Amino acid sequence: MISDRQAKERERRKDQILKGALTVFKEKGLEKATMDEIAKQADFGKATLYYYFHSKEEIFIELLDRGWKMIWESIEPAIEDHEQPKESFMQALHIIGGLVTDNKTLFEFLFTAPQMMPGALMEGKPAWKSYQNKMYGVFQGLLEEGMAKGEFPEMQSDIMMRAIGGLFHGLFFLGHGEKRMSRETMEEFITSFIGNYGNS
Amino acid sequence: MISDRQAKERERRKDQILKGALTVFKEKGLEKATMDEIAKQADFGKATLYYYFHSKEEIFIELLDRGWKMIWESIEPAIEDHEQPKESFMQALHIIGGLVTDNKTLFEFLFTAPQMMPGALMEGKPAWKSYQNKMYGVFQGLLEEGMAKGEFPEMQSDIMMRAIGGLFHGLFFLGHGEKRMSRETMEEFITSFIGNYGNS
DNA sequence: TTATGTTTCGAATTGTGATTCGAAATTTAA
DNA sequence: TTAAATTTCGAATCACAATTCGAAACATAA
Known part of the structure; x- marks a missing residue:
């Protein structure tokens, strides 16, 4: 029999691990x-790790699942409204930027993990992947609606997605090096990129 | 004693491996x-692999060394001229784009390998890293000269580098998925990005 | 206090895969 | 043609790290 108290204690230990x-x-x-x-x-x-988790992979997966779930849940409220796609888009990026800034280690892991993952772990629609897909889907949707409204230039939305994804990723995890950038700088930069791009 | 003929034969086998x-x-x-x-x-x-290489890591490293050397040597002639920084910059990107298109497997590896590499392999200034650095250095230099000449907007060049690096990488290796893009599309896209950005 | 359930852990066990060995095959050159 | 050098290879080693074991420590509740 597992008391409520014990359950919480377990959770705390899983977190610790x-x-x-x-x-x-x-x-x-x-x-x-x-x-x-x-x-x-x-x-x-x-x-003890094996008392709480099945395997090393399970730990890895759980980290991803929790992380992406958290991202999704942070984003979700901001994107309910589809009236101003560009605004929602920016707002969502802004939120993620904030999360990243507050917890760099976790997010660097979340965004990098797929690279370190053998195909096997991708079997069976993992939960984190579905959150990730939902997120990209929404972003792309906002992009398309934004284009329809003339807030973004006409362009294949999937290409625009790659560009912005790469841009965002590049800004945070500067592919080839050392330091990070402040939230302010990044926000300004993305804003000006999308802004300029939309206006030209 | 190793004849010239034999040496070439060895090279062929190394290549094969x-x-x-x-x-x-x-x-x-x-x-x-x-x-x-x-x-x-x-x-x-x-x-036999061990007859030609010391270890698995050595094979990995040699792949990187040769690849980056090749990139560098392809780029070099195009960036001698610093008269028109923006033009040189574009030309260099164009060349790399061409290489990538012609040999996707190799370049996907080259650009992804650092992610799969444990820190240990980075000890002692590996050759490939120095080529990579030279390349980034030149790009950043062109960016700065371009700014000085008003061909690019004023902006911290290292941030611009991250943006463009991310953009380029994103365009080719679409972070979250499946297909690649054609050389034409990418060229047009980067051109219009930098162009718009510079003009706004 | 004691029996039962829960949690912890260091010491085996095991599986996997890198590296080495030593013998054969092949090539070279005298 | 034949001895020396070079190349090739499958079958041992060997190391390392994931997973399992079985005994303790600890908590709970009757």
């Missing part, structure tokens, strides 16, 4: 990360 | 790729 795992995954990647190291980070014995 | 390795690395990543599989792809016995 997840947090440790994030640190290790982030710097070693999925393959190079060892359970020993994760255990040490999380301050548990190795075997 | 490298080519097989590329295929495997591309779809499995560095960790998941096995020497057995690479050997099979290259049509050699596993042990």
Whole structure:
């Protein structure tokens, strides 16, 4: 019998493990990360990790699932309104930008994880993937409605998506290097990019 | 004693191995790729790979070194001239675009490899990294000169670099999915992005 | 307080895959 | 033609890290 109190305690421990795992995954990647190291980070014995999770992969997946769920839920309210697509679009980017700024480690992981993932883990429509898809779908939808309203230039929306996705990603995780950028700078930059682009 | 003929033959075999390795690395990543599989792809016995290379990592590194060297050497002549920075910039992008289009597998690998690489392999200034740095340095230089000449808007060049890098990368390796884009489309897109941006 | 359920853990176990070995095949050159 | 050098390879090693085990520590509630 599991009391309510105990359930919460378990959650806390899962979080503790997840947090440790994030640190290790982030710097070693999925393959190079060892359970020993994760255990040490999380301050548990190795075997305990297996009490809470089935496998290393499961930890990895859970991290993704929770992360993308959180992104989706943060975005959702801002995109209900389809009256001003460009505005909603900007607002959503703004929100994500805020999340990223507040928790760089997690988001760097979320946006980078797919790269470190062997195809096998993508089997069976993972939850995180569906959140990710929903999100991209909405962005692309806003783009298309924005074009229809003349708020964005006419252009294949999927290409525009790639461009903006790449831009956003590039701004945060500067492909080839070192430092990050402040929220302000990025916001200004994206705004001016989309703005200029739309106006020319 | 190694005759000239033999040396060339060796090179051919190294190429053969490298080519097989590329295929495997591309779809499995560095960790998941096995020497057995690479050997099979290259049509050699596993042990033979060790006759030509020290280790799996060495194969990986050699792939990167040769690839980046090739990029650099293709770019170099086009950027000697600093009279028209924007033009040189575009021309260089154009060249890379061409290379990419002609050899997608290799370039997807080159641009993705850093993601799959554990920090250890970055020790000791690897050759490929220095080519990469040279390249980014030149691009950034052209950007700055272009700004000085009013061909690009005033803006922190490193941020502009991230944006364009992300844009380029996004266009080719559409972060979240499936198909690629044609050279024509990409060229038009980048041109119009930089063009609009510069003019607004 | 004690029996039962829950949680923890270090020490085996196991599987996988990189690397090495040593013998054969092939090529070279005298 | 034949000895030396080069190349090839499948079958051992060997290392490493995921997973499992079984015994303790701890909590709960009767």
